[in-house]
Amino acid sequence: MPTRPTASLLLDNPTISKTLDDLASSHTIERIWTRDHTLWKSSPTEIDNRLGWLTVLDHMQDGLTELRSFAKAAREARITDVVLLGMGGSSLGPEVLRCTFGSAKGFPKLWVLDSTVPGWVRQVTKAIQPARTLFLVASKSGGTIEVMSLFAHFWELVRRTKGNRGGAQFVAITDPGTGLEQLARERGFWRTFTNQPDIGGRYSVLSYFGLVPAALLGLDVGKLLSRALTMRESCRNTSSPKDNPGAALGGMMAAMAMAGRDKVTLLTSPALNSFGLWVEQLLAESTGKEGTGIVPVAGEPLASPTAYGADRLFVALRLKGDRNAALDRSIIALQRAGHPVFRLNLADRYDLGGEFFRWEFATAVAGHALGIHPFDQPNVQESKDNTARVLKDVETQGRFPSLPMLTPKQALTQLLEQAAPNRYLAMLAYTTPSPQLDASIRALRKAVMLRHHIATTAGYGPRYLHSTGQLHKGGPNSGLFLEFVDGMKPDVPVPEKFYSFGTLAQAQAVGDLQSLQTHQRPAVRIALGPNPVRTIRSLIAMLTPAKAGRRKPAAKKRPLPKRRTHR
Template sequence: MSSHTGSAAPGLVLRTGVPDTAAYDEAVAGAVAEGLASRIASHDADLWGPEAAEEAGKRLGWTGLATASRPLVADIEALHAELATQGVHRVVLCGMGGSSLAPEVICEAAGVPLDVVDSSDPDFVRRAAGERLSETVVVVSSKSGGTVETDSQKRAFEAAFRDAGIDPAGRIVVVTDPGSPLEESATQDGYRVFRADPEVGGRFSALTAFGLVPSGLAGADIGGLLDEAEAARPDLEADSADNPGTRLGVLMGRAAVDGVDKLVLADAGSAYPGLGDWIEQLVAESTGKDGTGILPVVVEHLDAPDFGRQATPDSVLTAIGPRTTFLDGLEPPSGYTVAVDGPLGAQLLLWEYATAVAGRILGINPFDQPDVESAKAAAREMLDGAGEPPRLRFSSGAVSVFADGASGGDWLPDGTDSVPDAVSALLDRLDPEQGYLSVQVYADRHRDAGLARLRPALAVRTGRPTTFGWGPRFLHSTGQYHKGGPATGVYLQVTTEPEADLEVPGRPFTFAEFLTAQAVGDGRVLAGKGRPVLRLHVASPEHLDALVRELV
């Protein structure tokens, strides 16, 4: 393995290790000769083929956001100051996918609090809507204006404000695209509305109003964030062999073409450890389609117990942060390594360019998400009572076990009657060369944070890349890859009865009914594609810890 260190863009450092330097340099030179970076910057919609041209033509506005979003800063800062004079200091963000992941990492990096409500779990929503309402402003973010999760969260907060004698019009701020149903209703209701750039897709929207409004209201230096992106922009637009965006994108794309399609992301002492979750959505949803793609595997940090286990022949080991020396002497089986460090604004733009370049190499449209709607449709079908009820395979104590997938769930051997045996049967379905395990938990991600221990424990057990997602949050992230990417995954779902259900005001379903429909619906779509899905449904949250102990 050979390595290359580059720092062309101000503050950005990219170190790469590849198994074949000559082939990699040739691929980078080809990208430079094609003018990929400058063509992306100039919004050349033809880069990803004729079928993608229409979509790409209205999704490349992200390249100039460091400048285009500058006028937003003063408006956001003025509203922040106005709210502060009213004693409103708590910022809640209701949003899914790109609408919540970017503000979460921006605020984490800035060290300012932001309460992100990106769940349909009734316990999660009830607690968020029941705290400190007298000092709370709620940012409701939805690009389409029709995201059911976000609409349900908005309705819950409107009811909570009214019950507390507070006019929602003074406490709800809306971020959406011009002309969306949410813009129309919010304007009628007297809410403050920020209109985002319609030529930027959700997962590329970190530097639009979707990323800047909640972050700025929470107190983050959003002007400084734009400065960081602007400083890196000239080098990311340049057709040069030293362009870090081109180099990273070529490595990701070429590795995936060669079967090295797992991007293992570990924090290396950065000031923004949550960046991996944002990269996960950007890369997985952009590339996971047409039976190909790059699967990000977010590992907590370089010292996580399973990081070395993720060094499989199909994995690119990636470190984010100043500990770039982790590459020294590292010889992973694939030969591919990446270390990235730099200011957050610069990193956001870097990964966006790299993802667009990787999409070009993979021959896919990085700006659509054709398989996301299937899970939404399946959830609606469940809520309407039209779907087949899930088939219970057996119960063990507080856990009910459901199995779907290839041949209608026949992958689970007859006579299986214990949870550990059912999980072992699922793991036996893992392809030892290209397979991955996806752990999906539909619960309160604050109260039940301990469930995240399942990921490293099962990764060590299987020796295979293992991802972890909170439902329904991950449906707007890796959910596209699960259904549209390579058919190499096996899926472990964990669901639970809530402490108490919560009505969705004005809707014919509750939050618990909606969450269950999302889990069952997504599992059903995966099963329909031949993916094995095991769902463990726990009778109450108090039994979740026991389930973890049983499995780890």
């Protein structure tokens, strides 16, 4: 059974209680289950055809045998690697499952490639054995530029590989009637998993988009679904929003956001760190519009309570049996300092199935309480259009538009001069991840927190364009945006296109920067140079007060010579 929040006293906060009472009086829970679109907007557009996540679990239960037999067939085909080519809702759920569970013994390794940065593409290309790799081409629309560019690259790689099995090494996951579905037929893909079409990408983790990769990892998909089904039944509870796990979380987040605590900060046990990637997209893309929204803060380093402003709501996900000492200390310290902390307990990793559904339901509830449409994403299309425009300029003019050139220190100084209570700093990195780079970005986030007491977020581009990008442009104008871009060298061509992966990534970075500036968002760009880690460390040094040097021990005084006594 889903566990009740141990911080349930937080739900008795007068601000939250009023919002929960409002949810009860408007019959929010009942209206969600009857698919009443007027709960959110008078027009049914992108609501009527986006509520399939409420019932997709039943369809997936029916498809369990199919998923298991497919995973078994992949093992029998001696597949050693699975590369998922997807963006946003097609990739972030599988990435959480990959990081949280890993591959079961005897099952292939999963790579989630949701980037056009050539270093990242090259890294995955070098790591796999092409002839023994299965490629999952995952796209709801079936035509996302990143996914189709990646497909072209790996199709060509397989074609040139000795022992390749052609289309039999590719699997499509898409909606019915898409260009990807047709491509799969034409190229002879091994399988096409046609997803239920009335599910938005960010609500699709418990559909084929999440469960096909889960099955290939060797997860017990039946157990994952069972936990989700149990949570779904609990979210049908109409006796009181306080007793409904999804409604309680959604009402609390909305109430706190309207009261000024709009930075929902996730604290997690170490094994659950990646869960924030999925929550970021769900909350940011669903609520970040019409000048309002919830700002999800995930992966931020732990700090003392004094580092946090009064704009935070903390949600802690604690996994039983994990290394929880640091998390537990932080929870106690934050509560003692008066910060609101809502704690969720997970008995084991499969409880993530329940959490996926809880947070989906909570986001739908929060959307109603905030008065916004939680199922559209108007500014995501804007970013796609900007990328297309920049690419067109490059094709016709042979160059990118000129941008202001500042040194890294000048750019960060200019941006942080605007730091103030309720603001947040978003770091947007168009580069190849590495443990060293991740560590330097975390250290920079902590330095900003300690110096300016503002929230920080971090995301890799272009992944974040399909996640927090909607919030950045459509949400509250409280963000400060720091874009990091590497040199994209050596580059990787995109077969049969005039542009390379480096050109595409640069176009996405330029287009997004221009879009942020059009929306009057403070945004600067930093060239990472040949050594990205060193560049970021120089910014950390700029923010970190020089430590007073240790005082040298005083030199020993030589004993004075004895006075001679004159007789």
